[in-house]
Amino acid sequence: MKNIQVIDGAANSVFEIYEVEDEIFYLAFPEGREIAFAADVRVRSRFWKRIYPKQVQKALVQGIHGTLHLRLSQAEPKHFPNRMEADCRLPHRPDSTS
8 A cells, every 4th residue: 555645736735645555556656756747647537536535644644655746736847857756856955956
């Protein structure tokens, strides 16, 4: 099982976390990726029908394995070229390359 945090950017967003089977997780986060954007997730209805019933309380979560940014999220794909948090490219980060 893997935990996915969903960032939707809405004013009332609570950044939900969902615990899903590995098979569903890898649909959005293939090849070891940690970051995904709505445009990356091509399996629309089947994917969403399988994760939404799996919301978990944050206090019970033992790690977040992936972050899924939806359309209203302020995050931009260009800042995550490899879809890994450690590779985030922001101008204010001293280790940033762009």
